[in-house]
Each structure stands twice: as structure tokens, then as C-alpha cells.
Amino acid sequence: xxxxxxxxxxxLILFLFLFSSLCFGAGLDAEIKRIFDTRDFAVESFGxxxxxxxxxxxxxxxxxxxxxxxxxxGKRSVxxxxxxxxxxxxxxxxxxxxGRKLLIFTESKKVWRLNTRGDYWVLDLAGGSFKKxxxxxPASSLMFATFSPDGARVGYVRAHxxxxxxxxxxxxxxxxxxxxxxxxxxxxxWVYEEELGLRDAFRWSSDGRQIAYxxxxxxxVQQFAIINNTDSLYPKVTYIPYPKAGTxxxxxxxxxVSADGGETTWMKVPGDPREHYLFHMxxxxxxxxxxxxxRLQNTAIVFEGDAKxxxxxxxxxxxxxxxxxxxEEKFLWMGNDLLWVSERDGWRHIYAGARRIATGxxxxxxxxxxxxxxxxxxxxxxxxxxxxxYLYRARLDQDAAPERLTPQNExxxxxxxxxxxxxxxxxxxxxxxxxxxxxxxxxxxxTVVRVLRDNKKLREAVAELHDPPVEFLKVPVGGxxxxxxxxxxxxxxxxxxxxxxxxxxxxxxxxxxxxDAWGGTRALFHHALANEGYLIASFDNxxxxxxxxREWRKAVYGSVxxxxxxxxxxxxxxxxxxxxxxxxxxxxIWGWSGGGSNxxxxxxxxxxxxxxxxxxxxxxxxxxxxTIYQERYMGLPQTNAEGYRMGSPISFAAGLKGKLLIVHGSxxxxxxxxxxxxxxxxxxxxxxxxxxxxxxxxxxAISEGPGTTVHLYSLIARYLEEHx
Numbered sequence: 220x221x222x223x224x225x226x227x228x229x230x231l232i233l234f235l236f237l238f239s240s241l242c243f244g245a246g247l248d249a250e251i252k253r254i255f256d257t258r259d260f261a262v263e264s265f266g267x268x269x270x271x272x273x274x275x276x277x278x279x280x281x282x283x284x285x286x287x288x289x290x291x292x293g294k295r296s297v298x299x300x301x302x303x304x305x306x307x308x309x310x311x312x313x314x315x316x317x318g319r320k321l322l323i324f325t326e327s328k329k330v331w332r333l334n335t336r337g338d339y340w341v342l343d344l345a346g347g348s349f350k351k352x353x354x355x356x357p358a359s360s361l362m363f364a365t366f367s368p369d370g371a372r373v374g375y376v377r378a379h380x381x382x383x384x385x386x387x388x389x390x391x392x393x394x395x396x397x398x399x400x401x402x403x404x405x406x407x408x409w410v411y412e413e414e415l416g417l418r419d420a421f422r423w424s425s426d427g428r429q430i431a432y433x434x435x436x437x438x439x440v441q442q443f444a445i446i447n448n449t450d451s452l453y454p455k456v457t458y459i460p461y462p463k464a465g466t467x468x469x470x471x472x473x474x475x476v477s478a479d480g481g482e483t484t485w486m487k488v489p490g491d492p493r494e495h496y497l498f499h500m501x502x503x504x505x506x507x508x509x510x511x512x513x514r515l516q517n518t519a520i521v522f523e524g525d526a527k528x529x530x531x532x533x534x535x536x537x538x539x540x541x542x543x544x545x546x547e548e549k550f551l552w553m554g555n556d557l558l559w560v561s562e563r564d565g566w567r568h569i570y571a572g573a574r575r576i577a578t579g580x581x582x583x584x585x586x587x588x589x590x591x592x593x594x595x596x597x598x599x600x601x602x603x604x605x606x607x608x609y610l611y612r613a614r615l616d617q618d619a620a621p622e623r624l625t626p627q628n629e630x631x632x633x634x635x636x637x638x639x640x641x642x643x644x645x646x647x648x649x650x651x652x653x654x655x656x657x658x659x660x661x662x663x664x665x666t667v668v669r670v671l672r673d674n675k676k677l678r679e680a681v682a683e684l685h686d687p688p689v690e691f692l693k694v695p696v697g698g699x700x701x702x703x704x705x706x707x708x709x710x711x712x713x714x715x716x717x718x719x720x721x722x723x724x725x726x727x728x729x730x731x732x733x734x735d736a737w738g739g740t741r742a743l744f745h746h747a748l749a750n751e752g753y754l755i756a757s758f759d760n761x762x763x764x765x766x767x768x769r770e771w772r773k774a775v776y777g778s779v780x781x782x783x784x785x786x787x788x789x790x791x792x793x794x795x796x797x798x799x800x801x802x803x804x805x806x807x808i809w810g811w812s813g814g815g816s817n818x819x820x821x822x823x824x825x826x827x828x829x830x831x832x833x834x835x836x837x838x839x840x841x842x843x844x845x846t847i848y849q850e851r852y853m854g855l856p857q858t859n860a861e862g863y864r865m866g867s868p869i870s871f872a873a874g875l876k877g878k879l880l881i882v883h884g885s886x887x888x889x890x891x892x893x894x895x896x897x898x899x900x901x902x903x904x905x906x907x908x909x910x911x912x913x914x915x916x917x918x919x920a921i922s923e924g925p926g927t928t929v930h931l932y933s934l935i936a937r938y939l940e941e942h943x
Contacts, residue, residue, distance in 0.1 A: 247936050250747040254740050255928045259680050263672040265657045267311055271318050274638035280309050290643050293669050307340055315370030319344050328359045335418055339364040352384055354391050363419040367427040376405040381421055383478050394476045403435040408469045410462055414847035415498050424502050429475050431507055437469040445886055449916045459888055464842050464849040465856040468493045473500050473509055475526045486524040487531055498545050516542045516851045537561050541776035542851045553589050562769040578613045579621045582766035588637035605765040606703050606735040608632045624665050632736035649737035652685040654678055684746040686710055696789035703733040704758035707749040719805035719943045723757040726783035727813035728852050733759040744932055760786035777859055779852045780866035783817045788825035807831035807943045819868035826876035831942045833935055835882045836890050836919055839869040839898035872901045878942040879909040884917030
């Protein structure tokens with residue numbers, strides 16, 4: 220009888236386990252579908268907003284019409300009714316300088332990551348004409364159309380060449396010729412777009428007589444083949460000039476051409492054009508300013524160029540033993556003075572030449588605006604809490620303490636779009652568990668003029684998921700290093716119980732996870748997962764781009780992947796030691812892209828801590844990624860071979876002990892499927908069991924095709940349920 224009783228009890232326990240698992244899966248699958256496949260958690264849109272009349276008014280798109288608001292009073296008027304636009308849907312738009320003509324972007328198509336190719340239409344508000352640009356150009360083939368300063372002409376890129384169209388006559392003139400897949404005028408190659416954010420690569424002069432532009436010659440850049448096996452009877456192959464670490468880059472130069480056509484004057488920027496990057500170009504009066512980085516990206520020079528002769532002279536230089544962060548938010552012109560964000564004293568501070576602006580302690584994350592009349596610079600920073608971001612202003616010519624303009628009683632992450640006169644700003648703020656609110660504020664008082672979007676419905680929809688709310692952490696990992704992080708707990712959390720822990724990781728210099736800002740659908744997924752009985756945590760190791768000083772960010776130079784693996788494991792151990800409800804025997808880690816790489820590093824190097832791993836679109840071998848990103852943080856593989864070996868997860872695949880799922884899209888143009896295939900070969904060679912999911916012909920986002928996103932996140936949840 221005892222044996223039969225024990226057998227029956229085992230069957231009952233098994234039944235209850237299977238039943239609870241089925242309920243678990245069904246409930247979570249439904250929640251995942253709701254998060255990713257419905258509008259229940261959609262963020263309300265505002266804009267696109269465009270300022271008019273020097274900032275005294277602005278326009279937005281509402282129900283297909285262009286609406287004008289007076290900034291100070293909020294008076295609303297329909298500037299362009301939907302009836303005037305007919306079937307043309309406004310995806311983006313801009314105004315001519317005098318506000319009399321409207322340029323509309325529509326019928327857009329994706330180019331790599333963003334929809335930057337489409338149709339353009341011009342509406343003359345006074346004359347009433349409404350015409351499509353491009354003449355006989357194929358549908359959705361124009362890029363980056365821009366009014367000339369006087370609004371009489373529009374410049375755009377078509378098939379890798381720059382054209383100017385006269386709006387009165389309709390005459391179209393080609394300013395460049397010979398554009399092809401390997402000779403690109405007015406837009407950028409793959410790696411500049413991905414790593415330097417350069418897409419729109421031409422600029423009108425202030426008098427509208429000339430256009431300056433980047434030209435990319437990718438001859439010599441090796442082509443990477445992406446094979447599409449799913450869309451036709453036989454495979455289709457797409458070739459992308461993609462420079463992998465240590466290989467040949469495009470040759471890049473800047474030229475100036477008359478808007479009426481003619482020969483291009485090339486700027487005589489010194490140095491091998493394949494061994495330097497031109498990260499900036501713009502007009503300053505009748506001169507050009509050009510920003511150049513050396514290939515190692517540790518020296519930046521700003522040149523002033525003569526548009527007539529092409530002669531250049533150096534006007535500013537900055538350097539770092541590791542790398543420099545450059546971008547449009549890092550420098551601004553104030554008259555003849557260049558304001559530059561530099562880390563030369565160990566923190567990001569603003570300098571005017573050699574003189575440091577008194578921006579206080581901590582890091583300046585971006586310069587938002589300059590008010591030359593009142594002698595202020597506006598910038599975002601967070602000297603006391605690296606997970607948040609606030610607006611400050613500092614005197615340009617006085618050694619006075621900066622002023623925090625964001626109210627002290629509004630914690631979180633704050634972003635600002637400041638009007639040209641610095642009197643108003645579009646202000647958007649959020650917290651991790653609180654969706655974004657956008658409002659118009661008066662500066663410097665920071666008084667709210669009006670709320671532009673409040674996301675009330677979304678706030679109500681997420682309230683249940685966010686119970687209990689996320690907890691932000693400070694986690695010491697040894698050597699005086701303290702990591703910022705967050706922790707989610709399940710609904711009905713009981714501190715006397717033991718819970719499995721899931722770590723969400725990125726851990727590379729491109730992104731910080733421990734931010735007190737709205738996390739979107741991925742954060743909602745984590746909350747839904749937590750409510751099934753998990754703890755979810757994330758930690759930012761050294762090397763992530765937090766406002767914690769130069770040494771924090773650049774500790775990983777030449778060894779990306781090494782510190783992250785050690786500090787992620789140390790953070791888990793510390794958390795389990797301090798929180799008795801963390802079950803150290805059930806710890807998983809997952810991440811995407813760089814987070815996928817660090818998932819592999821954790822699973823291979825710290826197998827005693829991490830029992831389950833899910834690596835989505837990882838870089839198993841750093842030599843396979845692109846030049847600009849990988850060389851910025853690692854140097855050249857030819858001179859840092861050991862650093863590349865030590866940072867690459869594939870070098871440590873023999874350390875795998877736990878359950879591992881690798882996920883990749885075969886159409887990934889960014890992090891190539893090639894790396895995952897090489898890792899699979901290595902794991903097979905080592906006799907290591909693992910699981911693998913390929914999403915055919917999907918890109919790095921793994922989002923293309925009906926049901927893909929829901930399927931992927933359901934896969935992640937199911938794998939955790941089965942193995943954790």
C-alpha cells in the first residue's frame with residue numbers, strides 16, 4: 220500500500236507541476252501578446268513639432284492636418300487642413316525660412332535602420348500649388364530633401380547623387396555625378412550611419428548659393444553577403460560594403476559645389492581619407508567647419524575650410540589616451556567661439572578654447588542650447604544620481620555656480636528641446652515605471668505653460684504591472700567600485716521565500732541599462748515576467764556610458780568584455796549575499812547585441828554563478844564587428860590581438876556548463892549571423908549541448924514579419940520557465 224500511495228502522490232505532484240506550468244505559459248503568453256501586439260501600451264505621440272517665427276509659434280501634426288499654436292498663449296489654428304493634402308500622409312515635414320512653403324515627407328521606405336527614402340511634396344501656402352518633387356524619379360526614391368535658405372529651391376539626394384530643384388520652374392539640376400553603390404554623394408556609407416549617426420550628408424550655405432557635402436568612396440571595402448532564402452525560389456544575395464575591425468574603410472572627403480552646378484572644390488583636409496573619419500561638417504558664415512577623427516578615435520581636430528580654395532586651418536584639437544566621444548551635442552558655436560565638451564580633467568566639462576566653463580561637478584552629458592545675448596549655456600547632467608538626467612545652465616563668462624532648472628521635486632530623466640531664444644522648451648520626462656509626459660515649459664523658471672501629452676491611458680494600463688514598483692540599487696563589487704542597478708519583484712512578493720533571479724545585461728560603452736527612464740515594452744515584458752515568480756535585475760558595470768567620470772567609462776579600453784563579465788558575476792553574488800530571498804542556485808542572464816555578447820561571456824567565464832543564458836544577436840568574436848565601433852574601444856586587432864581574444868566570448872566557450880539559448884536573425888546586416896555560426900561550430904567541436912533559434916531573413920531587430928516579436932519574447936519566457 221505504501222508503494223502505491225507514493226506512486227499516486229508522485230503522479231499528483233507531476234500533474235500539479237504540469238498544470239501550473241500550462242497555466243503559467245498561457246497567462247504569460249497572453250500578456251506578451253498584449254504588450255507587443257496590441258495598442259494597449261502605446262505611447263501617445265506629440266508632433267513632429269516645428270518652431271516658426273523665431274519660436275513664437277510652433278506646428279504639430281494632428282489627424283493628418285498641420286496645426287499652428289502660439290507658444291505663449293496656446294492659441295490654436297489650422298494652418299494646413301487635411302483636405303489641402305488629399306491622400307498625402309504627413310510622415311515628416313519642414314518649413315521654408317519664411318514659413319510660406321511646407322515640405323512634406325511621405326511614402327517612406329526603410330534604408331538599413333530608418334525610413335530615410337521616400338516621396339517629397341511642396342505646398343505653397345500663399346499660391347496654393349501642391350507638387351511632388353523629383354520629376355520622373357521612381358516612387359519613394361528621394362532622400363533628405365531640404366529647402367534652400369530663401370525657400371526658392373529644394374536640394375535632395377537621389378541614387379547617390381545630389382540634385383537641386385527650382386520650385387518656380389520645376390527645373391532639376393544634378394550637382395554631382397557618378398553616384399553608385401560604391402561612390403556615395405550627399406548621404407553616408409553603412410558604418411558612418413550606424414556608428415556616427417550620419418545620414419543627411421549635405422548642407423546649404425547661408426546665402427543658398429552653394430552646397431557642401433560628404434562623398435564616400437567605398438571601393439576597396441570588402442563586401443559582406445547576406446543571403447535571403449525565404450522570399451523566392453532561389454536565394455537572393457545582398458552585398459554590403461562593411462568594414463570589419465582592422466580592414467579597409469571608405470575614403471571620405473568634403474566638397475563644395477555651386478547650387479547652379481559646376482565643379483566641386485574639395486577641402487584639403489590632411490591625412491589619409493581611409494585612416495580618418497570626418498564626423499562633422501557645417502557652414503560658419505562663408506567658411507566651413509570640418510571635424511576629423513583619426514582612425515583610433517583618440518584625437519579630434521576641427522578645421523576651418525575656405526569654400527573657394529579648399530584650404531583648411533586647424534582651429535581646435537582634443538585628445539584622450541583611450542577614445543573621444545564626438546557628436547553634434549558635444550560642441551556648439553557661439554559667434555567665433557567654439558564650445559566643446561571635453562574630458563581632459565577627468566570629467567565631461569564645457570570649454571571655450573582652453574577656458575573651462577563653470578559647469579560644476581560631474582559630467583555634462585550634452586549641450587542643449589546657447590543664449591549668446593544673455594551669456595548662458597544650457598546643458599543636461601546629473602552629478603548626484605547617475606541613473607537620472609536634469610537641465611542646468613551656466614554663465615559663459617563668469618565663474619559662478621551653475622543653476623539647476625529642472626525642479627528638485629521631479630526626479631527621473633528629463634529631455635529638452637529649447638527654442639532659439641531660450642525662452643521656452645519642449646520638455647519630456649519619465650521614470651522607470653512612469654510613462655513619458657511632454658509639456659511646454661517657460662525658461663528659466665521652468666513653469667509649465669501647457670501639457671502636450673500626458674499618456675494617462677498608458678499610465679492606467681501599466682499600473683497593475685508595476686506592482687510592486689522597481690527598486691534602484693547600489694551594488695558594491697570590490698575595489699571601491701559600486702554599480703548602479705535595478706530590481707523587479709513579483710506581485711505578492713514574500714521576503715521569506717527564495718526566488719530565481721534573471722539578469723538583463725548590456726554592459727558595453729554604447730548603452731546604459733540602469734536608467735530611471737521609461738523602459739517601454741521591454742520593461743513591461745520584464746514586469747510581466749517578474750509577476751510569474753521571478754526577480755529581474757540589471758546592473759551597469761564599468762565601461763557603460765553613465766555620468767560617473769572618465770575613469771568609469773574608459774576602464775574597459777582595450778579589453779571590452781573582460782570587466783563586464785567579472786562585475787556582472789560579482790553583482791549577483793553581492794545581491795544574493797545581501798538579499799536572502801535571492802536563490803543563488805537559480806540565476807539566469809539574457810541580453811541583446813552587446814548584451815548577447817556579455818551573456819555569452821557570463822555563461823562561459825562564470826558558470827558557477829549563471830545557470831541559464833539567452834544570447835540574442837551576439838558578437839561572439841569582436842574581429843567580426845565594424846571598424847568604427849570596435850576599434851574605438853579596442854584599438855586595432857593588428858596591435859591588440861590579445862585584447863580581442865580576451866574580450867571575445869568564443870575564446871572561452873569551453874567554460875559552458877549551464878543551459879544556453881542562442882538566437883539570431885539570418886538577415887542581420889549589423890551583427891552578422893556569421894559570428895553565431897562560428898560559435899555554433901566551436902560549441903559542436905567542444906561537445907557542448909546548447910539550444911539555437913534562427914529567425915530567417917530578420918535583421919538585428921528581429922521584428923520583421925507578422926508574429927515575430929511575440930514569438931521571440933514567448934520563446935525567451937518559455938526557455939526560462941523550462942530551465943530556471
